[in-house]
Amino acid sequence: MKSKLLFSILAVASAIVVPISxxxxxxxxxxxxxxxxxxxxxxxxxxxxxTSINQVNQSRSGLGGIDTSITRSLSEHFGIKxxxxxxxxxxxxxxxxxxxxxxxxxxxxxAVIHGNLFEKWSVYAEGLMGGVHTxxxxxxxxVSFAGGLGGGLDYxxxxxxxxxxxxxxxxxxxxxxxxxxxxxxxxxxxxRGGIGVAYHF
Numbered sequence: 794m795k796s797k798l799l800f801s802i803l804a805v806a807s808a809i810v811v812p813i814s815x816x817x818x819x820x821x822x823x824x825x826x827x828x829x830x831x832x833x834x835x836x837x838x839x840x841x842x843x844t845s846i847n848q849v850n851q852s853r854s855g856l857g858g859i860d861t862s863i864t865r866s867l868s869e870h871f872g873i874k875x876x877x878x879x880x881x882x883x884x885x886x887x888x889x890x891x892x893x894x895x896x897x898x899x900x901x902x903x904a905v906i907h908g909n910l911f912e913k914w915s916v917y918a919e920g921l922m923g924g925v926h927t928x929x930x931x932x933x934x935x936v937s938f939a940g941g942l943g944g945g946l947d948y949x950x951x952x953x954x955x956x957x958x959x960x961x962x963x964x965x966x967x968x969x970x971x972x973x974x975x976x977x978x979x980x981x982x983x984x985r986g987g988i989g990v991a992y993h994f
Contacts (some may be wrong), residue, residue: 796836796936801853802877804943805937809985816978820936821829822943822984825858833866833952833953833994834865834866834992835863835864835865835866835993835994836863836864836866836916836955836991836992836993836994837861837862837863837874837991837992837994838858838860838861838862838863838864838876838989838990838992839859839860839861839989840859840957840987840988840989840990841857841858841859841860841987841988841989842857842858842859842860842878842880842985842987842989843855843856843857843880843884843916843984843985843986843987844856844858844878844897844899844963844983844984844985845983845984846888846895846897846927846928846983847872847981847982847983848877848932848965848967848979848981848983849889849927849930849932850889850891851897851934852888852889852895853885853887853888854883854884854885854887854888855880855884855888855983855984856880856881856882856883856884856888856894856895856896856897857878857880857881857883857884857951857967858879858882858897859878859879859880859984860876860877860878860879860989861876861877861878861948862875862876862877863876864905869906869983870906870908871904871905871906871907871971872904872905872907873902873903873904873905874902874903874904874905874919874921875901875902875922876899876901877898877899877900878898878899878903878985878987879897879898880896880898880899881896881897882892882907887929890929893928893929894929894952895927895928895929895930896927896928896929897925897926897927897928898925898926898928899923899924899925899939899963899985900924901920901921901922901923901939901940902922902923902961903919903920903921903922903940904919904920905917905918906918906919907947913948913949913950914935914946914947914948914949914950915946915947916944916946916947917944917945917947918942918943919942919943919944919945919961919984920941920942921940921941921942921943921963922934922938922939922940922959923938923939923940924937924938924939925937925939925963925965929969932967932968933967933968934968935969936973937965937966937967938965938966939963939964939965940964941961941962941964941982942961943959943960943961943962943963943964943985944959944960944961945957945958945959945960946958946959947991952993953992953993953994954990954991954992954993955990955992955993956988956989956990956991957979957988957989957990957991958985958987958988959983959987959988960984960985960987961980961985961986962982962983962984963983964980964981964982964983964984964987965980965981965983966979966980966981967979967981
């Protein structure tokens with residue numbers, strides 16, 4: 794009788810202990826996936842660019858050319874940028890030149906603030922300062938101090954590649970010779986825009 798009672802107690806104890814031990818054997822939690830992607834610090838951009846040339850008398854059009862830039866990200870939303878643009882192709886035949894149309898070179902740098910819109914789309918704003926050179930026409934000074942504000946819209950195809958449309962408004966001070974002799978400042982504002990691709994690394 795005692796052996797049967799002992800056997801029954803052991804059977805009940807086993808029935809209780811086995812499920813508890815099974816519950817304790819839960820699979821360990823998996824580490825969360827990194828959804829932020831790689832943190833690239835540099836961006837290189839190249840594309841087609843356009844600038845108006847209001848510093849050239851009687852010019853009713855603008856010039857096309859090549860835009861390039863490099864940006865260093867300092868935080869999630871802030872970076873510093875350096876850009877160079879060379880514009881040499883007539884958009885129409887209304888740009889005076891002797892004998893060729895003028896050329897414009899821009900070398901600017903400044904701060905960039907950027908943020909996400911939704912999914913793969915993002916925007917940025919920038920403030921740039923530097924110099925502008927206008928060649929092929931008689932202007933003073935040879936290189937004018939320049940600066941302005943702008944921004945852009947990005948489509949981030951993947952972690953490395955971005956398609957971009959951008960634009961800004963750049964002011965510079967040139968005096969035309971002989972129409973406006975001297976070195977007094979005559980500020981001209983030129984619209985600049987472009988489309989191209991950026992690579993992040």
